[in-house]
Amino acid sequence: MQLGDARSGKLADNIAGFGRALRRAGVRVDSSRIALATSAALAVRLERKEDVSAAMEAVLVAREQDRMVFRELFDTYFRNPEIAQKLLSQLLPSAEGKAEPSKRRPRVREALSPQKAYGHQAKPKEEDQKVEFDAAMTASDIQRLRHADFNALSGKEYRLVERLARDIRLPLPTYDARRTQPGPKGARPHWQRAMHRAVRHGGELMELPRLARREQPLPLMVLVDVSGSMERYTRLLLAFLHAATRNHRRRDVFAFGTRLTDLTPAFKLADTDEMLAHANEAIADFAGGTQLGAALQTLRHEHGRRLVGRRTLVLVVSDGLDTGEPEVLSDALAWMRRRCGRLLWLNPLLRFDGYAPLARGAAALHTHAHGMLAVHNLSKLEDLAASIAAVLQR
Numbered sequence: 487m488q489l490g491d492a493r494s495g496k497l498a499d500n501i502a503g504f505g506r507a508l509r510r511a512g513v514r515v516d517s518s519r520i521a522l523a524t525s526a527a528l529a530v531r532l533e534r535k536e537d538v539s540a541a542m543e544a545v546l547v548a549r550e551q552d553r554m555v556f557r558e559l560f561d562t563y564f565r566n567p568e569i570a571q572k573l574l575s576q577l578l579p580s581a582e583g584k585a586e587p588s589k590r591r592p593r594v595r596e597a598l599s600p601q602k603a604y605g606h607q608a609k610p611k612e613e614d615q616k617v618e619f620d621a622a623m624t625a626s627d628i629q630r631l632r633h634a635d636f637n638a639l640s641g642k643e644y645r646l647v648e649r650l651a652r653d654i655r656l657p658l659p660t661y662d663a664r665r666t667q668p669g670p671k672g673a674r675p676h677w678q679r680a681m682h683r684a685v686r687h688g689g690e691l692m693e694l695p696r697l698a699r700r701e702q703p704l705p706l707m708v709l710v711d712v713s714g715s716m717e718r719y720t721r722l723l724l725a726f727l728h729a730a731t732r733n734h735r736r737r738d739v740f741a742f743g744t745r746l747t748d749l750t751p752a753f754k755l756a757d758t759d760e761m762l763a764h765a766n767e768a769i770a771d772f773a774g775g776t777q778l779g780a781a782l783q784t785l786r787h788e789h790g791r792r793l794v795g796r797r798t799l800v801l802v803v804s805d806g807l808d809t810g811e812p813e814v815l816s817d818a819l820a821w822m823r824r825r826c827g828r829l830l831w832l833n834p835l836l837r838f839d840g841y842a843p844l845a846r847g848a849a850a851l852h853t854h855a856h857g858m859l860a861v862h863n864l865s866k867l868e869d870l871a872a873s874i875a876a877v878l879q880r
Contacts (some may be wrong), residue, residue, distance in 0.1 A: 496531075499522055504563050505546070506642060512649045513552045524530050535564065551652070551729065554757055588716035597619055607830055632864040637718045646723050647864060652758055654867050658706065659878055661797060662699040669698025702828065705736040705794040709785075711804035712743045712769055713776040719834050719861070720772075723803055724749075724765060726867055728758050738792045742781035743771035748789070776808050778847060779815030786821055793825045799874075803832045803861065810845025819854035826880055828856045832870075836860035 505520040526541035539560050547556050631639075631647055639647060668676055676695040686692045708727055712720050720741075731737050739749040752764035766772075792798075800822060808815055823829050831851050837840050837860065843852040852858060857877035860866045 491825050493825060496855055497527065500564075501527065501542070504560070506558060508546065508556065511555050512652075513546070513555060514548060521636045522546075525643045539741075539749040551732075551757055556761075570798050597648060597740070617785040632868075634864075635862050636722055636834070637837075637862070639718075644718075644722070648725050650864055651722055652729040654726060654730055654864070656727075656871050656874075658703045658731075658734070658799065659875055660701040660703050662715045662857070663702045666697040666701050668699050669696055672696030686701030700754070703734055703736075705798040706731060706734055706738070707792060707798050707826070708737075708739045709778075709781070709800065709802045710739070710741050711776055711778070711802075712741045712747075712772050712774075714773040715776075715805050715807050716803075716834070717773050719803075721762065723832075723861060725758050725762060728753055728761050732756075735873075736872065738789070740781070741765070741769050741786065742776070742778055743769075744777050744780075745771050746781040746784040746788075747771075757815070770811045776847070777810035778802075778804065778851075779812075779818045782818035782822060783814070786818065790825070792840075793822075796825065796827055800829045801832055802827045802829065802851065802855070804851070805833060805835045806831075806843055806848030806851050807845055808850075810847070812846040812850055816850045816854070819850055824854075830855060830874065831858045832861045832875060833858050834860070834862040837862040 501524050502520055505515045505523065508515045515878060522545040523542045526545050526876065527538050530537040530541045539557065540562070543556055547553050595858050620687070623663040628646075628650070631650070634643070634647070636644070637646065666672065666674065666771060668679065674697040676697045680691060680693070683693065683695070710720060710724060710727075725741070737750070737753060739753045741747040747769050749765050749768060750766060752761045755761045755764065793800075819829070833841075833848075833851075835848075836858065843849050843858075857873075859870065859873045859877070
């Protein structure tokens with residue numbers, strides 16, 4: 487079947503509109519990928535929707551965390567073109583048609599209804615419109631947001647910064663494991679491989695292969711404060727840590743407020759939005775008080791074996807405003823310091839010049855932690871890996 491030139495029909499317009507929807511959902515899509523998607527759709531023909539979806543996904547999706555967002559948005563967008571065009575129109579505040587009570591991902595909901603947050607009658611502010619274009623990666627003030635404090639962001643800015651934080655990586659230092667692997671600079675001879683190669687040369691030993699010790703990243707344990715004073719930082723930092731340590735083999739994550747919550751099962755999920763949804767269901771003391779000492783005691787009795795052989799890197803994300811007994815916190819931190827490799831305090835209050843840990847909980851953390859690092863904006867998150875490496879070298 488000859489479809490003619492796709493650029494003169496509706497196919498190109500529909501795929502271009504779908505590409506704009508993907509950009510609003512945080513998927514990295516540019517004009518070249520949209521052109522490839524059009525060619526891919528024509529290559530597989532348009533007879534089966536599954537073939538078109540698979541072909542477009544192959545050229546439009548480059549990150550694993552965007553795969554389910556693409557599939558969900560594709561099914562919704564191409565289910566009814568007329569309703570989809572109204573949903574994705576930047577000029578209409580609402581869409582006609584029957585609403586779908588499906589459990590879409592937040593990124594998909596925001597992409598399909600960009601005017602929903604403004605209401606049906608209220609006109610969006612110029613600042614909000616500007617940030618909405620930032621979400622499509624077309625504005626020029628992203629550099630300003632890199633240095634903006636998370637606590638001072640508007641709602642639109644906060645969602646944009648959260649997406650940007652997911653692209654930051656956290657390469658942790660490695661250590662030499664006990665197990666070995668073939669390597670040119672190994673200290674031990676690899677006799678088995680040497681004998682196999684000698685057979686090929688009539689029993690002559692022409693070279694001596696080596697065995698080198700494997701390098702593994704440090705085991706990681708993260709304790710995140712979910713109290714009221716950390717409310718503006720918790721969600722964003724959880725999203726950052728989930729994406730930044732995605733390929734880490736040994737990762738244990740806990741949330742603490744008035745109690746300890748194990749978030750490790752939630753962090754095993756591939757999609758960051760799903761992780762945040764499961765974490766929201768699991769955390770029962772969100773935006774309450776902070777009792778880090780009691781939480782560490784629970785960790786000691788129920789999850790103490792997760793601290794692996796004094797190699798574990800422990801990151802405590804908190805502002806140090808603890809409401810428990812300082813003696814309990816001090817004893818628990820002393821036990822943690824003895825059992826781990828390094829204890830680092832990630833403190834968002836370092837955004838203030840001349841900050842001093844005067845509160846009782848902050849003083850205890852400052853005494854027992856090997857280092858205190860800032861995590862109050864994107865720039866500090868980008869420098870976090872280098873800061874951790876510097877503390878470990880000391």
